Amino acid sequence: MKEFLNRALQLESLAIVGMEKNVGKTTVLNYIIEGARGRRLLGLTSIGIDGEAEDLVTGTEKPRIYVPKGTLLATAKGALASSDLTKEILDTTGIQTPMGEVIILRALSDGFIELMGPSFNSGLKLVLDKLKTLGCETILIDGALNRCATADPSVSEGILLATGAAVAADLEGVASATQHRLQLLSIEAETDNKILSVLKNGFQQGKLAFIREDGLEVTTEATALGAESIIVNSLNSGASAVIIKGVVVDRLVQQLLRHVEKPEGKTIYVEDGTKLFINNEGYSQLLRKGYRIRGLNPIRVMAVSVNPFSPLGYSLDSRSLCVELYNRVGLPIVDVVSNIGVGL
Amino acid sequence: MEALIGLDYIFQQLNIMTPYGREGLKELQPFKIPQASTLMRKLDDLDLVIKSLKGYSLFYNRIERAFCRLKDIRGSIRRCRGREALDVIQLFELKLFAMGALAIKGYYEAMALSLEGVAFGDLEPIVDILDPEGQRVGTFSIYDAYSDELRAVRERKREVERGLYHAVIPHLVAELKEQRLRLVAQEAALEGELLAKISARLLPYMDILEAACHAIGVLDLTMAKAKLAEDMGCVKPVFQTEVCLKLVKGKHPYVEELLKRQKKSFTPIDIVLKPGANAITGPNMGGKSLALKTIALNALLAHLGFYVFAEALILSVFDFIHILANDYESLKKGLSSFGGEIIQLNQYLEDTKKTRGLLLLDEFASGTNPQEGRLLVKALMQYLKNRATISLFVTHFDGVVEPGINHYQVGGLKHLELGRLTKSLANDPQYGVSILQNLMDYSLELVEAAVAVPKDALKIATLLGLDAELVKAAELYYGQEV
Numbered sequence: 001m002k003e004f005l006n007r008a009l010q011l012e013s014l015a016i017v018g019m020e021k022n023v024g025k026t027t028v029l030n031y032i033i034e035g036a037r038g039r040r041l042l043g044l045t046s047i048g049i050d051g052e053a054e055d056l057v058t059g060t061e062k063p064r065i066y067v068p069k070g071t072l073l074a075t076a077k078g079a080l081a082s083s084d085l086t087k088e089i090l091d092t093t094g095i096q097t098p099m100g101e102v103i104i105l106r107a108l109s110d111g112f113i114e115l116m117g118p119s120f121n122s123g124l125k126l127v128l129d130k131l132k133t134l135g136c137e138t139i140l141i142d143g144a145l146n147r148c149a150t151a152d153p154s155v156s157e158g159i160l161l162a163t164g165a166a167v168a169a170d171l172e173g174v175a176s177a178t179q180h181r182l183q184l185l186s187i188e189a190e191t192d193n194k195i196l197s198v199l200k201n202g203f204q205q206g207k208l209a210f211i212r213e214d215g216l217e218v219t220t221e222a223t224a225l226g227a228e229s230i231i232v233n234s235l236n237s238g239a240s241a242v243i244i245k246g247v248v249v250d251r252l253v254q255q256l257l258r259h260v261e262k263p264e265g266k267t268i269y270v271e272d273g274t275k276l277f278i279n280n281e282g283y284s285q286l287l288r289k290g291y292r293i294r295g296l297n298p299i300r301v302m303a304v305s306v307n308p309f310s311p312l313g314y315s316l317d318s319r320s321l322c323v324e325l326y327n328r329v330g331l332p333i334v335d336v337v338s339n340i341g342v343g344l
Numbered sequence: 345m346e347a348l349i350g351l352d353y354i355f356q357q358l359n360i361m362t363p364y365g366r367e368g369l370k371e372l373q374p375f376k377i378p379q380a381s382t383l384m385r386k387l388d389d390l391d392l393v394i395k396s397l398k399g400y401s402l403f404y405n406r407i408e409r410a411f412c413r414l415k416d417i418r419g420s421i422r423r424c425r426g427r428e429a430l431d432v433i434q435l436f437e438l439k440l441f442a443m444g445a446l447a448i449k450g451y452y453e454a455m456a457l458s459l460e461g462v463a464f465g466d467l468e469p470i471v472d473i474l475d476p477e478g479q480r481v482g483t484f485s486i487y488d489a490y491s492d493e494l495r496a497v498r499e500r501k502r503e504v505e506r507g508l509y510h511a512v513i514p515h516l517v518a519e520l521k522e523q524r525l526r527l528v529a530q531e532a533a534l535e536g537e538l539l540a541k542i543s544a545r546l547l548p549y550m551d552i553l554e555a556a557c558h559a560i561g562v563l564d565l566t567m568a569k570a571k572l573a574e575d576m577g578c579v580k581p582v583f584q585t586e587v588c589l590k591l592v593k594g595k596h597p598y599v600e601e602l603l604k605r606q607k608k609s610f611t612p613i614d615i616v617l618k619p620g621a622n623a624i625t626g627p628n629m630g631g632k633s634l635a636l637k638t639i640a641l642n643a644l645l646a647h648l649g650f651y652v653f654a655e656a657l658i659l660s661v662f663d664f665i666h667i668l669a670n671d672y673e674s675l676k677k678g679l680s681s682f683g684g685e686i687i688q689l690n691q692y693l694e695d696t697k698k699t700r701g702l703l704l705l706d707e708f709a710s711g712t713n714p715q716e717g718r719l720l721v722k723a724l725m726q727y728l729k730n731r732a733t734i735s736l737f738v739t740h741f742d743g744v745v746e747p748g749i750n751h752y753q754v755g756g757l758k759h760l761e762l763g764r765l766t767k768s769l770a771n772d773p774q775y776g777v778s779i780l781q782n783l784m785d786y787s788l789e790l791v792e793a794a795v796a797v798p799k800d801a802l803k804i805a806t807l808l809g810l811d812a813e814l815v816k817a818a819e820l821y822y823g824q825e826v
Contacts, residue, residue, distance in 0.1 A: 088485035
């Protein structure tokens with residue numbers, strides 16, 4: 001487990017992203033924070049909305065984040081009211097959230113905090129820069145896998161994926177779902193420099209674009225959702241790749257599988273793996289038909305954390321789950337509560 | 345009117361850095377005759393700043409950097425004055441503002457410029473209140489130094505937290521957590537009291553803070569005006585008591601920019617306007633309207649305390665600068681453009697009776713039948729002829745300018761023969777407008793005798809591709825009537 005902590009604290013920034021609610025994201029966060037006490041100056045923020053004190057749906061009490069004196073935080077003004085530490089205000093950011101402006105502060109004592117950071121990429125980058133300038137050695141980002149969030153976990157150096165019994169009814173279910181999610185997160189990034197510059201242009205200029213022989217074609221569509229027929233027609237009429245800024249969902253996958261005539265070698269470009277919301281079956285079929293799925297920004301998953309307890313009251317065998325996951329994905333798997341670590 | 349003459353383009357070029365400067369710009373009003381001395385002072389101050397830009401560039405850079413970090417404390421000032429307690433973030437912003445303003449005051453006073461409206465009171469006591477430990481760091485917290493009781497509570501809380509860190513036995517942990525929560529509540533209560541106390545201590549200094557906001561606003565705006573004048577080669581307008589407006593090589597920077605992009609150049613205008621009626625006549629597309637807007641823009645800029653876009657501008661202070669142009673608002677109010685014009689004119693004429701100003705009329709009465717229009721323009725010119733107000737008529741009507749009225753004409757196409765025009769047309773029929781612009785003479789010429797307006801309309805229409813058969817038919821009529 002020390003190995004896991006060491007690796008986490010070596011990173012400049014680490015986003016902790018949960019597959020579901022109640023997968024122990026906050027527990028892992030607290031574990032790393034505690035492990036950093038006295039070793040690394042930590043910065044903390046979140047992407048979008050942090051959990052409420054009590055999960056409204058399942059009624060479980062969500063543990064709040066407890067930080068040691070000296071930690072730097074970026075959170076909304078409104079969230080400060082439910083934080084109970086002695087604080088020093090270091091800066092305001094001008095970034096607005098539903099709970100007010102994001103403030104940068106230093107903890108002058110230990111205490112509980114509520115995190116509510118920026119919900120947009122540019123805001124997050126600004127906050128990370130400020131925290132770095134103020135001396136943070138490692139910044140932890142409490143993240144969300146949310147199809148609505150435009151925040152980009154690839155802004156951070158690495159990702160920790162939190163999973164657990166809350167994801168599925170049995171061990172096999174949790175393992176498959178987690179494996180699939182990891183596959184999607186780990187899609188290859190495009191490496192060809194020429195294509196990369198075309199890609200960057202495409203993502204900058206619109207939400208849906210195509211690569212053809214004679215160059216980049218940017219459409220004026222506001223979103224790829226609902227534009228399935230346009231995508232199918234373009235791929236059938238000579239486009240070698242489609243560039244989608246935003247999420248890719250099952251409906252598009254179905255249309256591609258059914259109506260595109262010569263799919264071999266065609267590429268689907270997304271910003272990163274968090275934008276893929278497609279089921280295992282559809283994904284496998286796409287690959288079998290010869291599609292390539294590539295991201296602009298690579299995501300480095302450095303570990304997976306496991307919470308064997310389900311909010312419905314039962315629990316899975318942690319060691320078996322960790323071993324099964326390790327066998328499937330080959331990444332370090334940890335259960336910080338039961339002190340189990342596999343593949344470290 | 346601002347959009348009509350291009351004033352908003354100028355404002356957009358200003359690099360204003362603080363919310364106080366932005367407010368200053370929003371509230372800018374042209375100076376009137378009773379405020380003439382203030383206007384002179386504003387222009388002299390601007391001159392001082394422009395001349396010091398190079399020599400004091402280091403100071404100006406530091407001031408600009410301080411500007412960037414200033415927060416908007418106007419809301420906090422209002423709250424404090426309303427006897428409300430400020431929160432810890434508002435106190436942070438006040439502290440940073442006071443420290444920033446102190447720095448700006450230092451640089452400003454070192455430059456010894458003494459600009460009107462830029463004076464800083466003593467801000468040190470404000471920083472002292474918000475920095476009880478004398479650290480002079482750009483951060484804020486409810487310091488232990490504010491209250492011994494607070495210091496004690498926090499020490500006890502730290503002890504409990506240390507205990508929590510090491511504790512393992514569950515019921516001990518629970519007890520310590522309880523203790524901690526009680527101490528947290530105590531700390532929160534004490535902090536709340538202190539916030540109110542600190543806010544009350546700051547109350548007497550709100551005037552000084554507000555004055556600092558104002559001073560920074562004026563300084564910011566003046567620096568922005570100075571940089572603009574330097575960058576765009578503007579000159580200081582010269583005000584005098586004799587009623588006149590003399591513009592030498594006047595330009596319209598927005599139009600000049602547009603033309604530059606098309607690789608064309610702007611023809612600067614020279615004109616001298618006298619009290620009473622003045623006129624610019626000439627063919628369509630000859631630049632009459634633009635000349636009027638150029639005069640309006642520069643006159644207004646001068647009255648706002650800006651430098652102007654010309655080689656020279658000599659003028660008297662006007663109590664008003666009015667433009668009467670095609671009013672799209674009339675349609676909304678259910679009036680024809682002519683109806684709207686008359687209603688506006690009435691208001692403006694009232695002003696000419698009370699005081700003296702600058703009245704610019706762009707194609708007055710062109711929204712009604714030409715016979716009556718002509719006569720109305722002629723009559724209005726006579727009406728305004730002996731007033732102190734300078735009025736400038738831009739009109740395409742013929743024979744309305746009586747002797748004794750200051751009369752300019754645009755060069756137009758009179759230097760060209762029709763044959764050459766049609767030849768160019770044969771080569772590039774779609775570029776009629778562009779050719780027209782290239783061939784048009786936009787300079788203004790003073791006309792001595794009552795010269796007729798050149799009959800260029802048909803030439804222009806031909807150049808723009810009017811159907812050849814129609815041109816022939818028109819020429820027949822021309823032959824009969826002209």
